[in-house]
Amino acid sequence: MAITTYPWLLALPKVELHIHLEGMLEPELMLSLARKNGIQLPFNTIGQLYEAYRFNQLQDFLDIYYQGAQVLITQQDFYDLTWHYLKKCQQQNIVHAEPFFDPQTHTARGIPFGDVIEGISAALTDAREKHGITSHLIMCFLRHLSEIDAFNTLEQAKPFLDCLTAVGLDSSEKGHPPEKFSRVFNQAKTLGLLTVAHAGEEGPALNIWSAINTLGVSRIDHGVTAIDDTKLIDYLVGTQLPLTVCPLSNVKLAIFPEMSKHCILNLLEKGVCVTVNSDDPAYFGGYLTENFYALSQSLNLTQTQAHKMLVNAIQASFANDNRKQAMLSQLTNFLNSNKHSMI
Ligand code: HPA
Ligand SMILES: [Zn+2]
Numbered sequence: 079m080a081i082t083t084y085p086w087l088l089a090l091p092k093v094e095l096h097i098h099l100e101g102m103l104e105p106e107l108m109l110s111l112a113r114k115n116g117i118q119l120p121f122n123t124i125g126q127l128y129e130a131y132r133f134n135q136l137q138d139f140l141d142i143y144y145q146g147a148q149v150l151i152t153q154q155d156f157y158d159l160t161w162h163y164l165k166k167c168q169q170q171n172i173v174h175a176e177p178f179f180d181p182q183t184h185t186a187r188g189i190p191f192g193d194v195i196e197g198i199s200a201a202l203t204d205a206r207e208k209h210g211i212t213s214h215l216i217m218c219f220l221r222h223l224s225e226i227d228a229f230n231t232l233e234q235a236k237p238f239l240d241c242l243t244a245v246g247l248d249s250s251e252k253g254h255p256p257e258k259f260s261r262v263f264n265q266a267k268t269l270g271l272l273t274v275a276h277a278g279e280e281g282p283a284l285n286i287w288s289a290i291n292t293l294g295v296s297r298i299d300h301g302v303t304a305i306d307d308t309k310l311i312d313y314l315v316g317t318q319l320p321l322t323v324c325p326l327s328n329v330k331l332a333i334f335p336e337m338s339k340h341c342i343l344n345l346l347e348k349g350v351c352v353t354v355n356s357d358d359p360a361y362f363g364g365y366l367t368e369n370f371y372a373l374s375q376s377l378n379l380t381q382t383q384a385h386k387m388l389v390n391a392i393q394a395s396f397a398n399d400n401r402k403q404a405m406l407s408q409l410t411n412f413l414n415s416n417k418h419s420m421i
Pocket of ligand 1 (some may be wrong): 098279
């Protein structure tokens with residue numbers, strides 16, 4: 079059955095595996111934090127910010143994203159940013175999330191690592207206790223920086239390993255292949271952390287192979303260029319290694335010229351374990367519900383396909399077996415009671 083309404087998607091219980099905390103910095107919050115903290119930005123109004131959010135490629139976005147993140151100074155700022163997203167989760171019935179954060183963006187400006195991670199973790203704990211939203215935090219290394227910088231960051235994370243589930247890899251893919259970080263990822267694994275990596279967003283399918291073979295990842299973030307490599311597709315289908323795909327992001331960053339050309343449903347129909355995610359919702363025009371809605375509008379996403387991608391997300395998550403079972407039941411109950419209704 080085709081999905082036609084936004085309210086149905088809004089109420090659908092959802093899981094998000096690819097979202098950057100710095101990418102949920104909405105213009106209103108960015109400008110108010112800039113005023114509070116006395117940070118000068120090249121934008122003064124919300125209109126100017128939206129005007130700047132026109133990107134031809136990943137790097138155009140990253141330049142603005144790192145600029146915006148400079149307004150985050152205190153532990154409370156990181157709490158508020160995270161809490162803002164968790165309120166969104168409540169509104170959109172996102173029941174489990176595994177957000178990324180980029181500590182190097184902050185420690186390079188002299189912000190203590192502990193303030194960043196403690197602010198974020200306190201908000202995640204409060205959301206679990208007050209609203210039952212579960213989460214796992216993933217620390218990303220910026221791949222445009224050096225291996226040594228990544229090792230230093232991992233060192234700073236050691237007192238906070240209880241707050242972390244995994245390490246990831248993000249920022250500029252071109253010129254910074256996964257293997258650059260194989261030794262850091264190995265060390266992270268010896269500390270008990272799981273691993274994920276952005277690969278095959280702007281870069282070739284070869285980067286996905288490298289993330290698999292040199293970083294031992296549990297999931298690939300993006301991974302859409304896998305569609306160019308039939309051997310890789312066979313591998314992904316055989317292993318069910320998940321891809322965390324971000325449709326609105328991919329169109330905003332011109333990976334696909336328009337949503338109707340996006341390959342996510344082709345990957346799904348081939349049997350790849352794909353999931354839907356929002357990446358940087360404040361910059362790309364929508365949270366998880368809007369990503370599903372865009373697929374329903376441009377690719378005629380069906381309820382069965384939405385259900386399958388959510389089952390994939392639950393199974394691909396780092397939640398424990400009990401939590402996975404509870405989320406699967408919640409999803410089944412929703413679909414049984416809302417199959418024919420469009421609310
Ligand atoms: O889509 C992305 N790709 C790489 N790095 C990022 N950091 C935030 N979003 C992204
Ligand atoms: Zn991302």
